Structure formats: C-alpha cells, structure tokens
Amino acid sequence: MFFTYLRRELRRRRKAALVVASGLALGIALVIVVSSVSSGMNRAQDKVLESLYGLGTDMTVTKAAAPPGEGDTTRRPRFEFDAQDSDDDSEQSQDIVMVEGFETLASTTVAQVGKQDGVADAVGGLSVRVMKVNGEFKRGEIEPGQQPEQSGPGSGNGGGSGGGDTVRGGGAAFDVDSYTVYGTDVAHQGLGPLTSSKITSGRTFKATETAAKVAVVDSAYAKEQSLAVGKKLTVSGTAFEIVGIATADSGDAAANVYLPLGQAQTLADAKDKVTTVYVQAADSQRIDAVKAAIQKNISGTTVTTSADLADTVSGSLSTASDLAKGVGKWLSYVVLAAAFLVAGLLTSAAVSRRVREFGTLKALGWRSGRVTRQVAGEALVNGLVGGALGIGIGLAGAWIITAFSPTLTAQLGGGTGGGGGPRMIAGGQGGPVRQSASKALDIALTAPVSLATIGLAVALAVAGGLVAGGFGGWRASRLRPADALRRVE
Template sequence: MFGIYLKRELGRRKKAALVIAMGLALGIALVITVNSVTAGMNQAQDKVLKSLYGLGTDMTVTKAQSAPKAGSSQGPSFKFGATSSSSSSQSSDRVNTQGGQALASSLVTKVASQKGVSSAVGALTLNVTKVDGSFTQGKAKSSTTSGSTGSSGSGQQGGPGGGSTGSTGAPQVQGGGANFNVNSYSVAGIDVTNQALGPLSTSKITTGKTFTTAQTNAKVAVVSKSYAKSKKYKVGSTFSISGTKFTVIGIATPNSSESTIDVYLPLKQAQTLGDSKNKVTTIYVKATDSKQISTVKSTIQKNISGTTVTTSADLASTVSGSLSTASNLATSVGKWLSIAVLIAAFLVAALLTSSAVSRRVREFGTLKALGWPSRKVTRQVVGESMVNGLIGGALGIALGLAAAYAVTAISPKLTAQLGSTGGGQGGGPGGGQGGPGQQATQNTLEIALNAPVSLTTIALAVGLAVTGGLIAGAMGGWRASRMRPADALRSVS
C-alpha cells in the first residue's frame, strides 16, 4: 500500500519532484567537482615534490653554504693560452660543487645509524660550465698616402722638375676576434650500490641500462632524456668533462616531470671531477616509519649539528605559482562555497516540500479522517522526500562526474615554483640541485591538472542526497502531522 501510494503521488507531481531533485543535484555536483579538483591539486603537488625529492626519500640532510671570504670571487674564471697560429680552438670546463657546503662521506654512515632511519645514501651535485670556441688572429696592415711636391718644400725630391712623395702611417690590426659557446649543465654523482634512494630514483631507464654495483668508479654515465635529445646523445656516445671521457650507457626519463639533473655519474668519478674526495653535498634519508618523519628529523638535527634536515612537508610549503593559487582556492573558497550551496539546496528542498504539503491539506485531512495516524502521514511525506533526494543524488553524481571528466579532458596547465628552503646555493647558471632545500633559484615546473573522483567522494554524494531528503521530509512531515480532519472540510469550496 505504501509503495503504490508513493509511486502514484510522485507521478502526479513530477514537476515539483524534479525541481526539488535538481536543487539537491546542483549542490551535490558542486561538492563532487570541488573534491575531485582538490584531489587533483594534491596529486599535482605530489608530482612536483617527487620529481625534485626522490621516490622513497623521506628527507635530506645538507649544510648551508658558508659566506664567501672578503675579496674572493665566486664566479667562474677561464684561462686560455695564446698561440702564434692565426686560428686556434680552445676549450675549458669549470666544475663547481652545488647544493650546499660539502659534507664528509663518513657522515652518511652516521646518519644511517640514527634511530628511525632505514637507509641513507650520499650524492654529490656539480655544475659544469663548458666554454669552447676559437680565436682568430688579426693582421696588421699599414696605410700609405701619396702626393706631388714642387721644387720647394720639405719633402724628398723625385727628380728634376719635382717629383712624388709617399708617407707610411702607423700599422693597424684588422680582422680577428673570438667566437665561443658557453654550455652549462648539472651533474649528479650517485651511489651506484643503492639507486633506489637518491637523485636517479625519480627517473626510469628507458634506453640502455643503469649502473651496476661494480661500476663504482667506472667512466660511464646515464643522461636525462631531454639532455640527450639536445646533445643528440645515444647509448654508446661519448663526451668529456675536464679531459675525462665518459661513455653513455643509459638514458633516463623522469617519472613525473622534467629532471633537474642532466648527467648522472658514479659518485667517485663526480668527486674526482669536483676535487671533492670523500665529500657529498646531499644525504638522502629513508625513515623506517613514514609516520615518524618529524621525530627522525629532530633526532638527526640534535645528534648531527650544523646540518639542515628538509622533509617533503618543508618543501611543500615553498610551492608557489598557479598550482598553489588554484590549490588554495579549491581547498578554502571551494569548500565554503560547497557548504553554502548545500545549505541553500537543503533549505530550498525543505521549503518546497513544506509548500507542497500545504497544497495537500484536503488529501492529508481526508486520510486522517479515514483513520490514518499522524506517523503514517509523516512516513508518507518522508518517503516521497527520500525518493526526491535519491533522484537528486543520482543527477548530482552524473553532473559531478561530467564536470570532473571535462576538467581532466581539458587538462589545464598549472605552474609550480619551488623556492629555496634554506639549504644551499646554486653552483652556477642553468644548474640543477642535489635535492630539496638546495635551490638558490626558483625551479619552475608545468603540471597538467586532473580531477579524479574517488569512491569516497561518491559515497559522500549519496550521504548528502539522503541527508537532504531526510531534512526536507522531516519539515514536510512535521507540518503534515499537525493537520486535522477538520482542515480538509474547510478547504472544500
């Protein structure tokens, strides 16, 4: 009886039911959209952090660069020898450590022994500035002027009756010059025995192979995909740094965004190039429990003085740009906007339901006169409102999924800028960094925004639909339960 009457009444009031359902649907769709966009923002931020931080890395240990001494020059300098040849090719590499003050390699073992640390590896980040080109020697040429003189004058006579005289000016250098190219790139020396932790862990080898544990001091290299493309490097190609020739054995593709490292070398080779024997610039640390990262950070700072410990949470606070702006809007403005729209949708649904009950005075009064108790009338109104709420929930989920799909299909580009967190300083123009917290300049990344919809969001939408139906039904049912049979008689014209 309840189901039959419910179906008949909803069929008679299709327009009113649809208006109530659409009001709830819009509020629910907005909640789904905001939640999915917020989830997309979080994923985008995770991509930024992982690309710079390292998969499996929980924190890094560095030491801030000491202030330069008065009168010392921090800029690169190049010296070329002069030759007597008219054209001479010259090439020189300037290798600087980058990412903070160098740390003793023994400190890696000390960090690894701290309570709560699962493993630790050291890495040395270098910036290589290569200048190559040629000088062209100019040629000295003298200019000669000629003229005629009479029998009198101070010039030399050329013969009877006068003659021509000539004078030679100061010689002038003509032609010559210099043509040089400057190329700056970043190099990371990694511990080849533990590549799951450190700079190379953010990339995968797509061509060739990675280092073996036996290549701790081999003259081999892995280069990033973008750098290999710009230099036309392939597996087997060779290049030189400060006179040392390296062979490319693999090409690495970043897992999420462009890598900040161009060339990866075995740690010992990088230490030799940078004149930093038994030195590292960054220690990558993995904790035994991801929930105890802040405790491990405090332990390292307490037991190893003078170092800076940076976690992914510290790095996240430095993210700026359109990604940060959009994330703030989605989490703050979007959240409160969703709440406001939901409250409005619930109130509209409740008022419309109450208004519909007012127009059914004769119906409910007659039912009471026939013996229906107030609770049965209330149940009828609540049942109708629940159906309206579920219909609104279904429509809202459909609209929300459509909006999330549209955002994912469009994939708007957002920029993320990582500022310095106080670790170290860059080693030169165009260089990368050895880990989070080592940037002296901002690193800008471009991220495509997605809007994933989780099952939790769908469950939230269903719960909101049921809640909206209950609120509307409670208000309408309360009003219907107060009607008396006499009200039906007074409404008869």
C-alpha cells in the same frame, strides 16, 4: 503499507520530487567536482616534487643556509690558462666542476637520517655544475705608424720611435658550455632524481659500478651534444662511457648527466660529501613528525617536504590550487547549504498543500509519528535520487576535466636540491656571476574521484533527505484532524 503509500505518493508528485532531487544533485555534483579537482592539484604538486627529486621521495634533507654575512664569498670559479711561447695562435680548454650551491653534508648524514624513527629509506646524492671554457688567443698584427717630420729639441730618433705603431686584430674568443651533473648512489637507485626519468636507450647503472667510469645522459642533452650509447663523454679530463639515455617523465630532467656518486665526488673535489639526502617515510601520515625528528636530531640541516614545496610553487598551478581550495570549496559549501534549505522549504510547502490528506489520515487513526515518518521517508527517497543524479553529474564533470587535461605551469625557484640551485653564467667584465635558477614544469591536470568522495556524496544525499524530511515532518506533526474538516468544500 509504508512502502505502498510511499511509492504511490512519489508517483503522484513526480514533478515536485524531481525539483527537490535536482537541487540536491547540483550541490552534490559541485562538491564531487571540487573535491576531485583538489585531489588532482595534490597529485600535480606531487609530480612537481617527483620531477625534481624522483619517485617515492617524501622529503629532502640539505645543509642549512648560513646566516647573512657568514657565507664564504671567496668561492667563485677561476679559470687559469698557461702561457705558451709560440708564434701560432694557442687554443685553450678547461673544465671547472663546482658543487651546486657550494653547500654539502657529510656522507655519514645519510646513515643518521636513515636511523630516524619513521624513515623507510634514505639515499644521498651530489649535484654539481660543470663549466667548460674552450677557445683561443689570437695574436694581433702590428702596423708601424708614420714618423712626424719635425726637428728640434725632443724630436730625436729615440723620442719618436714607434710612437705611431698600432695593433690590429687579435684578442680572445671563448665559448662557455655549462651543464649539470648528478652523482647517484648506484647501489641504492630506488630514490633520487634519476627515478623521475625512464631509460629509453641502453641501460641504467649496475649496482657494482660504484667506481666505474660510466654515465647516463638525459635525452635532450644527448640530442643537443650529439651523444649516444657507446660514445665517450669527457668531464674535466676524465672520459666516461655513455651506457644509457634517460628521458624525463615530465618537464625537464633533474640533471643533464648522471654519474656514479664516487666519480662525481672526485670530479668536484668533494670526497665523502653529498648535497642532498632523499628520504622516504614509512607512513605518509607521519611526514611532519619525521621532518621534526630529523631537524631535532641532526643539526645544521633543512628538511623540505612536498607541502613545503607546494608553498614555493608559483604559476597557473598555484593559482588554480588556491582557487580550488578557497573559492571552489566555499562555493560548493554555499550551494550545498542552499540546496538543503530549498529542499526543506519545498518539502514543507508540499506538506502544507496536503493538509486535508494528513488530517484525514489522522482522523482514520494515524498517529503523528506515523505521518512524520511517512513524510521523512518521502524526503529521504528524494535525497537518494538527488544523490544518484549528483554522483552521475559529478563523475561526468570529473571525466571531462580528465579527458581534456588542461595544462598547468609550475614555476619553481632555485636552491632546492636536485637540478635546482645557483647557476654560474659568464657575465661581462665582472667574470662569472651567480644566478638563481628557476624551473618551469608543465603538469596535466586530472580530476580523480576516490571512493571516499563517492561515500561523501552518499552521506550528503542522506543528510539532504533528512533535512528536508525534518522540515516536512515538523510541519506534518503540527496538523490536526479538524484542519481537514475546515478544508472540505
């Protein structure tokens, strides 16, 4: 009887039911789209971290910055060229290999981090910058000047000899090439910046090549320098065989050249030193706890997680993320609350128009609870229909966003491991100066819909039906059989 009456009443009031369901569908669809976009933002921010530190990295450990005024200001690149006694112009070339940021940790820190509770894996790496100066000194030509024709005191041969000589031409012309090198632990290649690139030519390092003179080169740098697999790359007088070409999965590569960690340490005069420890947590829900444990148990370190990195991201990714988390969520909540309220009011109004019907049913013996359940059942079905429509509209909206994949830009400041950090550039008469690097990454936005989001939509649909049923049921329970008699014409 309940379902028979329910089916008949829903058919008879199709337009009113569709209006209630459509209102709920709009609110539910907006919640699905906003939740999916927020999930896409989180994935985009994870990609930013992966592009810098590599796949699977949950956090990085670096040396804590020295307090202002306590840093070593004497560390700066210095180029020294040998004087040559020759009538010919002399060519000069020199490589300077510097640790990025000039801050290092002892290699033993990697093992200390790996022993912390909640750490699944920890790998150390060394980021360095190579500055190659190449050029030549050119001798100038001396042109004798004209001797003034005058006599008198102070105008003898000794006083005026060479007084008018001039030097033309000569000087020095040098090219400065700067590129980044990352020393990777070839025995543990599961973490680190190299995992954010894919080998497109040749091969990656072998686990046995800890001391081998081999290199993997980023594809963009290889194209710029006309490098290929099998060729030699000379760094500070040491020749390395290129065994592979790597292409970054997104954005720029973390480094131009990848070397075995031991070789990078030797070139940078940083034996048993690393600049960054890449950490993978055993449980993604315990990242904050692992961070706190590392900072507590290993002094002098700074731990950076993906959440910390997200706070430093600027550009359209940051703006869109703020809008999705702020305006978008609040807007979806307001629309959903309005949809619930409208559904409840429309259901209550529909009950008011059915006074004669419910009064007659009560006169025939229906109890108030039965009438209330009938109204609530109709409202619940309307809510489920609205939920189905909302899920369909929400999935369509998420699919459109993913299909078009709008590109967002993440602007990152320097100084955080990987390829970031201070860079050295040639600067006028003051010599090389430090410049903070920034890195811009283009990330394609997606809107993934999870089962949790679908479950939330179903729960909202049921809740909307119950809210509407509550309004209508309360109204219906207050009707009396006498009201039907007063409405009889």
